[in-house]
Amino acid sequence: MAALLTAQSSDYSQLMAYDAAIPDEADCIARAQAGDTRAFETLYRLNIDRVYGLCLRMTGNVSEAEDCAQEAFIQAWNKIAKFRGDSAFGTWMHRIAVNSVLGRIRKSKREQDRIQLVADTAVSPASIGDSGNLRDLSDAIDKLPEGARHVFVLNAVYGYSHEESGNMLGIAIGTSKAQLHRARRLLAQQLQEQGFEA
Amino acid sequence: MNEQHDDRLTTAARQLATEISPERDLWPEIESAITSPVRERPRWTPMFAQAAAVVLLIGASSGLTYLAVKDEQAVTVPVYQPEYVFERAAFGMSHNLGSDYQDARADLASRLDEQLARLSPEEREDVEKTLVVIREAIADINSALQQDPNNAYLQELLQKTYREELNVMRRVGGLTRNVMLRNDI
Numbered sequence: 001m002a003a004l005l006t007a008q009s010s011d012y013s014q015l016m017a018y019d020a021a022i023p024d025e026a027d028c029i030a031r032a033q034a035g036d037t038r039a040f041e042t043l044y045r046l047n048i049d050r051v052y053g054l055c056l057r058m059t060g061n062v063s064e065a066e067d068c069a070q071e072a073f074i075q076a077w078n079k080i081a082k083f084r085g086d087s088a089f090g091t092w093m094h095r096i097a098v099n100s101v102l103g104r105i106r107k108s109k110r111e112q113d114r115i116q117l118v119a120d121t122a123v124s125p126a127s128i129g130d131s132g133n134l135r136d137l138s139d140a141i142d143k144l145p146e147g148a149r150h151v152f153v154l155n156a157v158y159g160y161s162h163e164e165s166g167n168m169l170g171i172a173i174g175t176s177k178a179q180l181h182r183a184r185r186l187l188a189q190q191l192q193e194q195g196f197e198a
Numbered sequence: 199m200n201e202q203h204d205d206r207l208t209t210a211a212r213q214l215a216t217e218i219s220p221e222r223d224l225w226p227e228i229e230s231a232i233t234s235p236v237r238e239r240p241r242w243t244p245m246f247a248q249a250a251a252v253v254l255l256i257g258a259s260s261g262l263t264y265l266a267v268k269d270e271q272a273v274t275v276p277v278y279q280p281e282y283v284f285e286r287a288a289f290g291m292s293h294n295l296g297s298d299y300q301d302a303r304a305d306l307a308s309r310l311d312e313q314l315a316r317l318s319p320e321e322r323e324d325v326e327k328t329l330v331v332i333r334e335a336i337a338d339i340n341s342a343l344q345q346d347p348n349n350a351y352l353q354e355l356l357q358k359t360y361r362e363e364l365n366v367m368r369r370v371g372g373l374t375r376n377v378m379l380r381n382d383i
Contacts, residue, residue: 137210
């Protein structure tokens with residue numbers, strides 16, 4: 001019994017030590033708002049995978065996703081004093097990331113030139129993060145038209161509501177629903193041709 | 199599209215990874231951007247960078263747009279100084295650009311003269327003017343980076359400008375693909 005207590009006590013102290021090692025997001029936000037870049041780095045480390053994942057799914061391009069994720073964190077640093085915690089920090093970062101992606105796309109359309117070089121040299125993101133049949137789905141999402149892809153990623157992959165994704169993308173709820181329907185139809189066509197099985 | 203397939207698609211979409219680690223650490227560049235001492239930066243740097251970007255984009259896009267719509271006319275071809283033609287692909291004097299970029303650039307540059315020869319004098323003039331603008335911008339941004347090597351904005355602008363140069367050279371290749379010369383036969 002004594003041995004069991006000792007073991008439980010040891011587990012408990014390990015758990016406490018583990019808890020203490022996890023950075024407190026709220027504390028980091030407060031310190032970052034006061035200008036502490038180390039605290040902001042911690043926020044970056046806690047959120048980068050989610051932010052980069054979203055950028056990669058939306059752009060379908062590794063280097064564009066890296067640029068968008070970097071830009072999102074730079075924007076977040078500039079705006080962090082205004083963060084009031086009305087939504088989770090991760091959701092707030094997602095909004096900024098979506099804006100960063102949309103801004104970059106608008107800019108690219110004006111330049112009309114990124115396509116060739118980037119398409120030729122960029123690593124295909126299809127194999128990143130997913131395995132097996134999901135890779136096929138990931139590839140198919142990359143091939144969707146921009147509007148349909150953005151709605152599908154936010155709504156179907158990240159679970160945002162039509163209202164939330166419409167808000168982020170600056171489109172009406174009806175448009176978001178229509179784009180999701182379109183995305184599903186196009187994906188179904190693509191995947192049926194490939195004999196996709198989820 | 200049937201309902202069963204729709205459900206499978208929804209289920210599969212929820213299984214996709216939502217958290218993906220970038221292949222490289224993006225923090226150092228973010229840190230550099232957010233800790234750049236803005237007040238110590240020369241006032242002309244952001245203004246210069248914006249001006250360079252505007253000049254670059256106007257030059258490149260107007261040149262290429264013109265190529266797409268122009269009528270053939272005989273115009274005198276100006277001669278440009280050779281140093282403009284192959285501006286060194288350095289990165290703010292402290293880094294070199296990747297070997298893939300260097301290879302792609304060298305390959306395109308080696309074919310540029312031959313491809314330019316296939317264009318009409320007017321088209322050729324337009325392309326050369328565009329490249330001069332781009333290469334002057336590269337030289338100017340490199341000079342600015344010597345004074346402010348950690349300026350992320352300038353670094354990004356430089357990368358874009360190099361990319362723009364490649365795109366122009368690549369487009370010249372596309373424009374001339376179907377133009378035959380006498381000695382092609």
